[in-house]
Amino acid sequence: MRILVADDDAQLQRALRITLAARGYEVLTAHDGAEAIDVAANGHPDLVLLDLGMPNVDGLDVIRAVRAWSKVPIVVLSGRTDSAEKVEALDAGADDYVTKPFAMDELLARIRARARAAGTDASGDTDASTHRIGDLVVDLAAKTVRRDGDARGAASVRLTPTEWRLLELFLRNPGKLLTRQMLLSDVWGPYHANDAGYLRLYVAQLRRKLEPVPGEPRFFLNEPGLGYRFEPDGGTAAPV
Structure with a gap:
């Protein structure tokens, strides 16, 4: 499974890259919103971990841009705790919202849940009866x-x-x-x-x-x- 980590916090990005790679995930990275859109388009990730407070292009605009052509699961990682901002991200097309700071075990569980929700086959079909x-x-x-x-x-x-x-x-x-x-x-x-x-x-x-x-x-x-x-x-x- 290939995961895009889009976050301008270099320390957090490094920690996520090491943790995810240790569990067998292939990790792609992006340091700003414009790069996140580019890597999502060309790197074909199976899941995106996205910070909302990204430079150049805001995280909400990244979600909207990706949703214009992809159904890839997007899990927001953000220090913004206001309920209205969470709802805005979900309504824009995010699949989940994790508030910083977060426990790594919880994030890994959310990733596994999104992997299950992505479908029972490569096409993302979730219509199992x-x-x-x-x-x-x-x-x-x-x-x-x-x-x-x-x-x-x-x-x-x-x-x-x-x-x-x-x-x-x-x-x-x-x-x-x-x-x-x-x-x-x-x-x-x-x-x-x-x-x-x-x-x-x-x-x-x-x-x-x-x-x-x-x-x-x-x-x-x-x-x-x-x-x-x-x-x-x-x-x-x-x-x-």
């Missing part, structure tokens, strides 16, 4: 949820049509932060983009039906002030 959530097997085509090994469906889980629509969005975007506005618009329509109460209610229902311990969610995680993400391997987050 069957997914796993712990010991549950979800078949989106058949609209069934059953315990692993329960072929007869005696322990199947029943979901409403709205729960299915929300669940499918999560499963189609593993590891990706989905903003509240995005989820509300896709599931309930653009006129409900601010009805956060709907979203909290249905996420709570999915957790009750699909999480091992609903009050301590491992798979459907809250990102305070931003939205939710589905972590196939499980994680920890606030249960709001």
Whole structure:
């Protein structure tokens, strides 16, 4: 897997290059926004780690430029902590947002999640029908949820049509932060983009039906002030 590290902080860039290379990743680098666009276009990375505060061309403009011709996963690394700026980066086309300073283990986990989300084959196809959530097997085509090994469906889980629509969005975007506005618009329509109460209610229902311990969610995680993400391997987050 080839990763582009675009950051003007030479010390951080060096640390990322060493850490990623030690784990078998091929690393490309860029020191400003214009170079990041050029390397993304000609180096064909499988993932981009991008600082927003880049010289010459701002990180947001880099995202917009890359998104004009590529679906390569973009993970923002930024010291900007304002929620509005995070949402702006995600709306511009970023797939994830990691705030500096960050733990290297967390970043590596995010990279692995984005690699999984990039697809099941070289073309980036993510339309696989069957997914796993712990010991549950979800078949989106058949609209069934059953315990692993329960072929007869005696322990199947029943979901409403709205729960299915929300669940499918999560499963189609593993590891990706989905903003509240995005989820509300896709599931309930653009006129409900601010009805956060709907979203909290249905996420709570999915957790009750699909999480091992609903009050301590491992798979459907809250990102305070931003939205939710589905972590196939499980994680920890606030249960709001």
